Amino acid sequence: MDTRLKRALILCLLAASGSASAQLPAAGSAAAIGCDTPVYQLDPDGLARARQALDAARAAPGPHDLALAAAQADLAFATARQSGPLPQRDANRKAALDLAERAQAIWNAAPPSAALGQDILRRGRTARNAAHCPLALNLLESALAVADKAGGAGDPLALSVARELMLLATAMGDDPTVTMLAPRLLAALDADPAPLDGANYQAYLAAADHYYRSEDHERAEALVNGLIDKAKASGADPAKLRRLEFERASIYYAQGRYKEAEALAALADRPRARPDGLRADMKRVEEEMAGQVRSGRLQAALATGEAQLARLEAGRAASAAALQAAEAEWEAAKKEGKRDALAAARTRYATERRDGIVWQYGLANMESYVGEVQHALGRFELALPLYEKALEHYPAAGGANVYDIERVRGDLALVCRARGEKARALALQQQVKATLLPLLGAQHPDVREAEAQIAQLGNAALEPAPAPLAPAKRKK
Amino acid sequence: MRPLRLLLLLLPALAWAAPDAPAPYAPKFARIAQPADILSWDLCPKPAYPRASIRNEETGVVTLSFTVAASGHLLGAAVARSSGFPNLDNAAYAALTRCRFRPASLDGQPVQASMQVQYVWTLD
Numbered sequence: 001m002d003t004r005l006k007r008a009l010i011l012c013l014l015a016a017s018g019s020a021s022a023q024l025p026a027a028g029s030a031a032a033i034g035c036d037t038p039v040y041q042l043d044p045d046g047l048a049r050a051r052q053a054l055d056a057a058r059a060a061p062g063p064h065d066l067a068l069a070a071a072q073a074d075l076a077f078a079t080a081r082q083s084g085p086l087p088q089r090d091a092n093r094k095a096a097l098d099l100a101e102r103a104q105a106i107w108n109a110a111p112p113s114a115a116l117g118q119d120i121l122r123r124g125r126t127a128r129n130a131a132h133c134p135l136a137l138n139l140l141e142s143a144l145a146v147a148d149k150a151g152g153a154g155d156p157l158a159l160s161v162a163r164e165l166m167l168l169a170t171a172m173g174d175d176p177t178v179t180m181l182a183p184r185l186l187a188a189l190d191a192d193p194a195p196l197d198g199a200n201y202q203a204y205l206a207a208a209d210h211y212y213r214s215e216d217h218e219r220a221e222a223l224v225n226g227l228i229d230k231a232k233a234s235g236a237d238p239a240k241l242r243r244l245e246f247e248r249a250s251i252y253y254a255q256g257r258y259k260e261a262e263a264l265a266a267l268a269d270r271p272r273a274r275p276d277g278l279r280a281d282m283k284r285v286e287e288e289m290a291g292q293v294r295s296g297r298l299q300a301a302l303a304t305g306e307a308q309l310a311r312l313e314a315g316r317a318a319s320a321a322a323l324q325a326a327e328a329e330w331e332a333a334k335k336e337g338k339r340d341a342l343a344a345a346r347t348r349y350a351t352e353r354r355d356g357i358v359w360q361y362g363l364a365n366m367e368s369y370v371g372e373v374q375h376a377l378g379r380f381e382l383a384l385p386l387y388e389k390a391l392e393h394y395p396a397a398g399g400a401n402v403y404d405i406e407r408v409r410g411d412l413a414l415v416c417r418a419r420g421e422k423a424r425a426l427a428l429q430q431q432v433k434a435t436l437l438p439l440l441g442a443q444h445p446d447v448r449e450a451e452a453q454i455a456q457l458g459n460a461a462l463e464p465a466p467a468p469l470a471p472a473k474r475k476k
Numbered sequence: 477m478r479p480l481r482l483l484l485l486l487l488p489a490l491a492w493a494a495p496d497a498p499a500p501y502a503p504k505f506a507r508i509a510q511p512a513d514i515l516s517w518d519l520c521p522k523p524a525y526p527r528a529s530i531r532n533e534e535t536g537v538v539t540l541s542f543t544v545a546a547s548g549h550l551l552g553a554a555v556a557r558s559s560g561f562p563n564l565d566n567a568a569y570a571a572l573t574r575c576r577f578r579p580a581s582l583d584g585q586p587v588q589a590s591m592q593v594q595y596v597w598t599l600d
Contacts (some may be wrong), residue, residue: 037527216516246516248496250576251546253515258586261548265515265578286505293506294583301503343527372503401559402556403541403590407504414501440552445588 028199033171035133040083050078057085065114071140075098080132093134100138105408107142113147117157120146125164133172140165141177158189163203170206182207186219189226196230201240205247211253212341221251278355289369298373306369312366316359323352351409357395364393364401368408380415387412402439406432410450417457426457486600501569512544512580523571525597534561538595543576546586556592568595573576 049073057071080096083089103306144165147158164183169177185207194200198371204227211220228244245264252261283309292301326349333345371386391407394401413428433450440447514520526534536559543551553572555565572593580589 034524062597189580209574218507243516243518246519246576249578250515250548253577253586256547258581267565289507293503301506369503369505372501372505376501376503402554403543411504439541439554444543446543 001050032130033128033133033168035171036131038131038133040089042083043078043160044222047075047078047082050075054237064110065106066110069103069110070119072099072103072106075129076103076135077123077130077132079126080135081130084404093132096132097138100135100142103183104138104142104145105364107146107409110146112146114147114150114155114157115145117147117161121157121161121164125453127165128168131288133168137165137168137172137177140168154191155186156193159192160194162188163194164205165201166206166423170210178206178210182219184212186211186223186226187231189223196227196234196236201227208247213255217251217255221248221255261361278358278362282308282358282365286365286369289373293373295377298377300372302370302377305366305373309363309366309370312359312363316356316363319352319356319359323349323356326352326423360393360395361401362397364390365404367409368404371408372411375411375415380419382418384412384415387415390445402435403420406435409447410453417453422457426454429457488553499523507582507587510581512591513578514577514593515548518539520575522573523567523595525599526567529561529563529567529597532561532600533599534559534564534599535599536560536564537567538573538597539592540568540595541592542572543588543590543591545588546577546579548577548579551588552575552577559597561597564595564597571595 030432054068054071054075057068061068076096076099079092079099082092084092104237107116110116120139120143124136124143126135127139140161144158144161147155147161151158160387166178166181166185168174169181185204187346189204190332192200196204206221208220208223208227211217211223223366224244224247228241228248231241232245249261250265250266252258287303288299289304289308293299326345330342330349330471331343336342367386368390371383371390374380375383387408391405391412394405394408409428413425413432416422416428429450433454434449436444436447436450442448526561528534537557538555538559539557540553541556542553545551549572553569558565559568572595579586581587
């Protein structure tokens, strides 16, 4: 890896409408355990030595076979980290786990002691630090079993191993292990003598996160409250306390305790970039319209929207002309070959292109909003072409506009249905479902709404078709 | 008898062609007063730059669309615009799914809403 490379990640949160954007600081990460890229090393000599040591240990396995178990664990690690082609590495990993399981059987049968627990913990850490996570998990589980037997579940060594195992299992996404450890950490938190920092703290947070994601909010809250109490008692820094309050806020949201959550979330520091003038103007009008709709003044919202539509159409036309001029200027600069002029022309072209997309996006949004107001007023014949235009005008056919587009398509389907165009409504709802289902899953309300519409429209379509009318006979 | 039979034949056709009584429609764009948000970036694990991406000098911008339920839970997330590199897209997606969210609100009540976030990966 080139050490000169600086790696950066910038996070930007965009409003749903896409009209506002903000750059937010990248936050500090949790204690990271990487499992995706294990460290491999071609070391045939090391492997040969570990094999010889195992042979020797077989001949002299030591008291309770502990020398044999140690040699098996050493060979397991030496095997796992051997580099080679992928199939060979896979075979090595399986062989290493097999050896570790044999060592585990010996350790489980041996008289437990803190020294043995410490020794296995050290081996587990070595494997974890080389990102050989399955092997590390096996070793840490062995260490925990030995420490539990040696000192009981409340023993500081056992607790230390449990915390490390929790972090490793979380990094691996090993849910059964996390599920097994979370209650243990919840029970141990109050009496845990270890300082609440670094990996210790992260392990408890991982347990709270497990409960949050399992929707066991009572236990999640109990853990977070316990962490807050301990943090306060130990004079923790305000940033840590604030983070824990956000954690508590997220649990309150999930419990439906919205006002309490909002009170805690208000502490959040959300630096936002100010939207530029064009976007800010669009946003202001959209908010004004939304306020008018919410207060039931649909006609006022319509007037606001139609005036804005006229402005946006004019703005988009001017923007298209400016883009054309910028493109011509850039082409001319290319022919002249002057570096400064070329750079300036390229910048202008890029700016005009970006502005053009903003105008087009704003126009598509406003067409759909005015369409929605007409729709709410029951003027389907006026809503329909506005929805159609909006679908045509969104800058990208999918991608970043996917939710906007499918929202409009769903509305268009409702208008078609209200107008009696059931076949078209059905096709549109099927399109909404086909787009959103892989993105959002079957349980998402938007997907379920599309499905409900499809079911209703499909049932209507299954009704017996009318028999063709016989030509009326003229009366003679 | 003939006019009655004709009427009976026409009824199914009318039933098919007649518009539904449309359900009252409330404009969707006005539903959200306060958009959903990342609750705190402190609770969002910063994704590690994938080692393979560093090796291959992959950079780019990933736009993720996501929907936050009224409970603050993430209902769904998807790569709306790819960086062009699956490793970067996947790392951003995995990080977003670990975040906690503040739900959107309307008239003081939490509601479901969709948002977008961009992860900008750069190597200097």
